[in-house]
Amino acid sequence: MTRPSLEGGCVLDDASLDQLIEKLLAGERRAVARLIAIVESDRRAAREVMKRVYPHTGRAMVIGITGAGGAGKSTLIGHIIRSYREQGKTVGAVLIDPSSPFSGGAFLGDRVRLDKLALDDGVYVRSMATRGSIGGLARAANDAVRIIEAMGMDVVIVETVGVGQDEVDVIQIVQTCLLVTTPGMGDDMQAMKAGVLEIADIIVLNKADLEKAEVSLKSLRLILDLATGHDGAWQPRLISTIAATPKVHDVVGLTELMAGIEAHQRYLHSGQALEWKNRQRAEQEISLIFQDQTQQHFRDALDRAGGKQEVLRSILEGDGDPYSVVKEIMDSFALVGPTEEES
Amino acid sequence: MTRPSLEGGCVLDDASLDQLIEKLLAGERRAVARLIAIVESDRRAAREVMKRVYPHTGRAMVIGITGAGGAGKSTLIGHIIRSYREQGKTVGAVLIDPSSPFSGGAFLGDRVRLDKLALDDGVYVRSMATRGSIGGLARAANDAVRIIEAMGMDVVIVETVGVGQDEVDVIQIVQTCLLVTTPGMGDDMQAMKAGVLEIADIIVLNKADLEKAEVSLKSLRLILDLATGHDGAWQPRLISTIAATPKVHDVVGLTELMAGIEAHQRYLHSGQALEWKNRQRAEQEISLIFQDQTQQHFRDALDRAGGKQEVLRSILEGDGDPYSVVKEIMDSFALVGPTEEES
Numbered sequence: 001m002t003r004p005s006l007e008g009g010c011v012l013d014d015a016s017l018d019q020l021i022e023k024l025l026a027g028e029r030r031a032v033a034r035l036i037a038i039v040e041s042d043r044r045a046a047r048e049v050m051k052r053v054y055p056h057t058g059r060a061m062v063i064g065i066t067g068a069g070g071a072g073k074s075t076l077i078g079h080i081i082r083s084y085r086e087q088g089k090t091v092g093a094v095l096i097d098p099s100s101p102f103s104g105g106a107f108l109g110d111r112v113r114l115d116k117l118a119l120d121d122g123v124y125v126r127s128m129a130t131r132g133s134i135g136g137l138a139r140a141a142n143d144a145v146r147i148i149e150a151m152g153m154d155v156v157i158v159e160t161v162g163v164g165q166d167e168v169d170v171i172q173i174v175q176t177c178l179l180v181t182t183p184g185m186g187d188d189m190q191a192m193k194a195g196v197l198e199i200a201d202i203i204v205l206n207k208a209d210l211e212k213a214e215v216s217l218k219s220l221r222l223i224l225d226l227a228t229g230h231d232g233a234w235q236p237r238l239i240s241t242i243a244a245t246p247k248v249h250d251v252v253g254l255t256e257l258m259a260g261i262e263a264h265q266r267y268l269h270s271g272q273a274l275e276w277k278n279r280q281r282a283e284q285e286i287s288l289i290f291q292d293q294t295q296q297h298f299r300d301a302l303d304r305a306g307g308k309q310e311v312l313r314s315i316l317e318g319d320g321d322p323y324s325v326v327k328e329i330m331d332s333f334a335l336v337g338p339t340e341e342e343s
Numbered sequence: 344m345t346r347p348s349l350e351g352g353c354v355l356d357d358a359s360l361d362q363l364i365e366k367l368l369a370g371e372r373r374a375v376a377r378l379i380a381i382v383e384s385d386r387r388a389a390r391e392v393m394k395r396v397y398p399h400t401g402r403a404m405v406i407g408i409t410g411a412g413g414a415g416k417s418t419l420i421g422h423i424i425r426s427y428r429e430q431g432k433t434v435g436a437v438l439i440d441p442s443s444p445f446s447g448g449a450f451l452g453d454r455v456r457l458d459k460l461a462l463d464d465g466v467y468v469r470s471m472a473t474r475g476s477i478g479g480l481a482r483a484a485n486d487a488v489r490i491i492e493a494m495g496m497d498v499v500i501v502e503t504v505g506v507g508q509d510e511v512d513v514i515q516i517v518q519t520c521l522l523v524t525t526p527g528m529g530d531d532m533q534a535m536k537a538g539v540l541e542i543a544d545i546i547v548l549n550k551a552d553l554e555k556a557e558v559s560l561k562s563l564r565l566i567l568d569l570a571t572g573h574d575g576a577w578q579p580r581l582i583s584t585i586a587a588t589p590k591v592h593d594v595v596g597l598t599e600l601m602a603g604i605e606a607h608q609r610y611l612h613s614g615q616a617l618e619w620k621n622r623q624r625a626e627q628e629i630s631l632i633f634q635d636q637t638q639q640h641f642r643d644a645l646d647r648a649g650g651k652q653e654v655l656r657s658i659l660e661g662d663g664d665p666y667s668v669v670k671e672i673m674d675s676f677a678l679v680g681p682t683e684e685e686s
Contacts, residue, residue: 046666047666047667047670050664050665050666051664051666051667054661054664054665054666055661055664275659278659279652279655279659282655282658282659282665283651283655285665286654286658286665286668286669287641289665289666289669290637290641290669290672290673293669293673294633294637298630298633308626309622311629312622312625312626315625315629316618316621316622316625318397318398321393321394321397321398322393322397322625322628322629322632323389323390323393323394323397323632324390324394325629326629326632326633326636327390329633330633330636330637330676333673333676
């Protein structure tokens with residue numbers, strides 16, 4: 001039987017893992033934290049964990065919140081969590097830290113504020129840092145969302161900074177996607193039109209008390225009007241907020257925002273839209289796991305061949321060519337065999 | 344022995360392939376066209392072709408030209424080709440058509456103009472269209488560049504529209520990268536700063552006779568000044584051009600641009616820079632081929648499992664989970680075995 005190994009060298013047998021999953025299902029926070037640490041750090045163990053977790057997922061509302069750094073996402077997330085708590089709903093959140101070193105100070109401050117919310121038993125907040133590996137973070141973040149779903153949270157929020165491939169990959173797994181922007185940022189519409197706008201179900205113009213808010217609202221409205229889909233498709237909503245206040249009831253636009261999310265969820269649950277979203281998520285999950293594992297294989301195979309630099313040297317000196325190198329790597333998939341593919 | 348199959352079902356044996364390669368090395372245009380068609384359409388045959396092509400590559404100057412549609416890239420490329428021809432150099436070009444449907448008319452017109460150049464025996468121009476497969480186009484475009492190198496061209500130009508992942512992947516293989524922008528576009532600096540600017544060795548402000556050219560030049564200069572690298576690193580150059588004229592000698596700024604490319608090539612050939620670029624290219628080539636092949640495996644494995652929709656259905660109905668699906672796919676790599684991995 002496969003024995004998933006934990007980081008630090010200790011080994012978790014099937015019985016201990018089953019026990020940990022039971023604690024997860026009972027909502028024990030330490031079990032949640034431990035399971036997320038496992039899927040983050042150990043690909044082989046992740047499979048053993050996740051095949052036990054999946055059957056207990058699929059009932060939560062999964063909301064994505066994306067937008068550039070400084071748009072006020074963390075503050076807004078805090079208020080959305082408080083709103084759901086007032087409705088009696090439990091809420092989990094997975095916050096993906098950007099790899100950029102530029103968003104330091106204020107960002108961490110917001111994190112601390114969110115961490116305070118985590119003292120509430122009905123809230124579970126987890127940060128995940130961008131790591132170097134391609135696809136690895138997005139895969140681990142999705143696993144974390146599934147684990148939080150399995151602990152029984154009614155709502156799971158995923159926050160990303162909409163820049164890298166990892167972040168775009170993660171946003172594909174959510175049901176309702178909020179794009180947060182501000183009057184200053186609203187002018188840089190080309191980039192938004194190209195990618196992120198396509199996946200936004202609700203556009204939030206935060207800091208709507210800033211100068212130029214009217215101009216930004218108008219151009220956003222114009223873009224949204226142009227983006228009409230087919231009959232019966234969801235028409236993205238535009239909602240202005242002023243979230244920078246400690247009290248949830250003082251947030252301008254929060255009622256409209258919560259109603260917007262509610263409306264999108266109702267739309268998903270009518271007709272085929274949710275079924276389609278679920279398929280899209282499953283497809284994305286397969287793709288993330290596959291990419292993550294093949295990239296790991298790739299690195300392992302290069303290591304076995306004497307390291308990347310050695311392989312590149314042999315190509316540059318004419319002792320090999322890239323196709324032959326890849327053939328060797330692909331062949332080694334077969335040699336390594338099915339039972340060891342992630343070791 | 345492996346028998347690479349051609350599109351259309353006909354099979355090319357080793358002897359015929361060797362003959363085709365001989366014709367390529369003799370510079371026969373039909374052989375070039377046929378070999379590019381093979382690497383575009385047949386992954387298995389691509390390996391057989393490319394392992395024969397690689398030993399004859401590595402001597403050409405490879406120049407990348409990227410920038411948004413409408414910046415005048417094709418016109419500029421025409422003039423750069425004419426300049427090199429006047430210097431007595433032979434020039435190949437691989438033009439990657441954008442997948443976007445928006446850049447239709449003028450674009451095709453430019454292509455026709457470039458095709459006229461191809462009547463010159465010292466010029467070989469090849470367009471490649473964006474296809475659906477992940478990584479496939481970038482891999483095939485790199486193979487095409489290598490094939491054109493092997494036919495003996497002194498310079499190979501690769502044109503991309505700097506938007507999709509394929510285009511970014513391709514630009515990583517070039518030695519000298521030109522980013523073409525225009526006064527209108529120059530204002531949208533955020534996106535440029537983030538990605539493309541990092542890889543540009545020369546920034547060309549084309550259509551420099553337009554209004555606002557001065558403003559754009561100033562802000563580009565500012566960005567470049569901020570982007571100073573370490574001592575001895577190449578400092579990106581900024582060059583203004585007015586290329587929209589039929590006669591190469593009427594192009595404003597072309598002399599400076601050609602001198603800029605020459606200076607960057609001299610920089611590469613002094614010290615370790617070219618060696619580093621060559622390593623980077625070999626690494627990128629391995630990665631492109633690997634991604635292309637694993638994605639093909641992935642699609643094949645899904646087909647064998649009854650098709651993507653069936654696999655997704657089983658997950659949504661709780662009969663499976665994404666990790667188990669990926670485990671089956673990975674296992675099938677081993678079952679299919681080394682000799683058939685691209686079938």
